[in-house]
Amino acid sequence: MTTSHDDAPDEAPDDPMDLDAFRRNGHAAVDWVADYLATLRDRPVWSPVAPGDVRRALPARAPRRPEPFADMLADLDEIVVPGLTHWQHPGWMAYFPANSSPPSVLGELVSAGLGVQGMLWSTSPAATEVESTVLDWLVDELGLPSSWRVDTGPGGGVIQMSASDATHTALVVARTRATIAGAAAEDCVVYASEQAHSSIEKGARVAGIGHVRLVSTDDAHAMDPVDLSAAVAADRADGLVPMFVCSAVGTTGTTAVDPVRRIGEIARDHGLWHHVDAAYAGTAMLCPELRHLQDGLELADSYVTNAHKWLFTNFDCSLFWVADRAPLVDTLSIVPPYLRNTASESGEVVDYRDWHVPLGRRFRALKLWWVLRSFGTDGLRARIREHLAWARGLTERLEADHRFTLVAPTPFALVSVRHADPRRNTVFLDTMTAHTDLGLTASELDGQRFLRISLGATWTQQEDVDRLWQALDEAA
Ligand SMILES: *Cc1c(COP(=O)(O)O)cnc(C)c1O
Numbered sequence: 001m002t003t004s005h006d007d008a009p010d011e012a013p014d015d016p017m018d019l020d021a022f023r024r025n026g027h028a029a030v031d032w033v034a035d036y037l038a039t040l041r042d043r044p045v046w047s048p049v050a051p052g053d054v055r056r057a058l059p060a061r062a063p064r065r066p067e068p069f070a071d072m073l074a075d076l077d078e079i080v081v082p083g084l085t086h087w088q089h090p091g092w093m094a095y096f097p098a099n100s101s102p103p104s105v106l107g108e109l110v111s112a113g114l115g116v117q118g119m120l121w122s123t124s125p126a127a128t129e130v131e132s133t134v135l136d137w138l139v140d141e142l143g144l145p146s147s148w149r150v151d152t153g154p155g156g157g158v159i160q161m162s163a164s165d166a167t168h169t170a171l172v173v174a175r176t177r178a179t180i181a182g183a184a185a186e187d188c189v190v191y192a193s194e195q196a197h198s199s200i201e202k203g204a205r206v207a208g209i210g211h212v213r214l215v216s217t218d219d220a221h222a223m224d225p226v227d228l229s230a231a232v233a234a235d236r237a238d239g240l241v242p243m244f245v246c247s248a249v250g251t252t253g254t255t256a257v258d259p260v261r262r263i264g265e266i267a268r269d270h271g272l273w274h275h276v277d278a279a280y281a282g283t284a285m286l287c288p289e290l291r292h293l294q295d296g297l298e299l300a301d302s303y304v305t306n307a308h309k310w311l312f313t314n315f316d317c318s319l320f321w322v323a324d325r326a327p328l329v330d331t332l333s334i335v336p337p338y339l340r341n342t343a344s345e346s347g348e349v350v351d352y353r354d355w356h357v358p359l360g361r362r363f364r365a366l367k368l369w370w371v372l373r374s375f376g377t378d379g380l381r382a383r384i385r386e387h388l389a390w391a392r393g394l395t396e397r398l399e400a401d402h403r404f405t406l407v408a409p410t411p412f413a414l415v416s417v418r419h420a421d422p423r424r425n426t427v428f429l430d431t432m433t434a435h436t437d438l439g440l441t442a443s444e445l446d447g448q449r450f451l452r453i454s455l456g457a458t459w460t461q462q463e464d465v466d467r468l469w470q471a472l473d474e475a476a
Helices: 019-038 052-059 069-084 102-112 125-141 163-180 198-206 224-238 258-272 282-286 287-293 327-333 342-346 365-399 422-432 462-475
Strands: 154-158 188-193 212-213 242-249 274-275 302-306 318-322 404-406 414-419 441-445 446-456
Touching: 019 069, 019 102, 052 069, 052 327, 102 302, 102 365, 125 154, 125 318, 154 163, 163 188, 163 198, 163 242, 163 274, 163 302, 163 318, 163 327, 188 198, 198 212, 212 224, 224 242, 242 258, 258 274, 274 327, 282 287, 282 302, 282 365, 318 327, 342 446, 365 404, 365 414, 414 422, 422 441, 422 446, 422 462
Parallel strands: 188 212, 188 242, 242 274, 274 302
Antiparallel strands: 154 318, 302 318, 404 414, 414 446, 441 446
16 A cells, blocks of 8 residues: 555556556456455445545545556555445445446457547547447337437437436437427426426526426326326416426336326326336346336437446436427537538538537447447346346235334335335335445435335346345344
8 A cells, every 4th residue: 555655665656557467457457446346245234434535545645656467456455445335236226226246347348448438420430320329229129209310210319428418418409409390498387296306407597497386296106197287287387387297207216117108198188298217127128027117208309228227238328309400409419610621511420419418528429339249138038037027026925924014115126115014114125234254225206215226236146135135134
């Protein structure tokens, strides 16, 4: 460990531009990652460090002299890993998964090695065309409307950093459409259910939209379309401009599924932009047996799902589609003279800089392409089905056990449960979330706290699900 400038290095530092050293250190780094992943089950899921612990272990000043790579790897073990929450742990059942996988890691590595900027087609044609191809593949594989393919349809897909960015983008395009039609942004109203993700409210705020209405939900925590219609009518009567509605296919709280078709019909009848937030659950639509849950997508204007949650592709890799790419590009395209080029002017290419806020963009499609090729869609489907089966099995077991109460249905791989006896619930939740070889978190619904058991981490095995049941049984 070299935490002080005075330590003599154990070995001579490499020239950082020496490619032989890069090969050697690169192999050591991949070995390090493989060892890390192989030993995760023996580590506590949550980091035990206190605020400031990591900072205190780091030198006060940047190193003036080159340091050996071995020291950097040693500091990973000594300083960094103890300060991490291990999201790739086989016992990870907290929040939602943020899955990585070996092919994804290698795609990320090569993308960094290539170091290309794919802002325009002409600044790296392969980066754009691989991305368009992979997103067109996924239109078919996820059962999305075929008009969303960029090669044949008016729509198209793009990789963004996060679902929050994608939703913000959709809000900006919808706001632009409304303001061109004469509305003032501060009079515009955005609708989502009271269970919707905070990114809708945040995106509306960033986009300068005046009002956000959180529509009430039914017993299954899905948006009540009757309440949506009533809210739209009331706002219109008040002189406001209903402009955007977000349906969730899988809310963050309990993975509730809003009635996409009903909401889409209301949006169509009232001229609202209809955005579908399937950040967590969308990738599970690789399994056709789930697709009834997204019925009505042909009535959507935009859609987002995160490959960086439940598709074995490490953050960041959020997949955003629009049914019609023209208003998106019209809203975001600004062409300064230094970016003009004949390919763009030919109109025959996609310039992804016009599909999101940033100009520069990484070659993120590479890792997703490699994940799809390495697992194959059959392999991905089989893994997702295993997660779904674990969640279904656990739900049935909890349902049959008088000690537990399910607080929401289990349409995907999140099980939401509390202790049936309200007096015992706090101790139950505290016990479950204090586990160190299982990562579990609690949430709250209608004033009652509950345990979110999110199955679907890359490395979770049957033995981890068995350990979970044992822990539930003991804590109850
Ligand atoms: C996770 C999640 C988001 C936010 O995703 P980011 O990519 O982190 O912005 C939005 N909506 C839903 C339903 C989610 O589950």
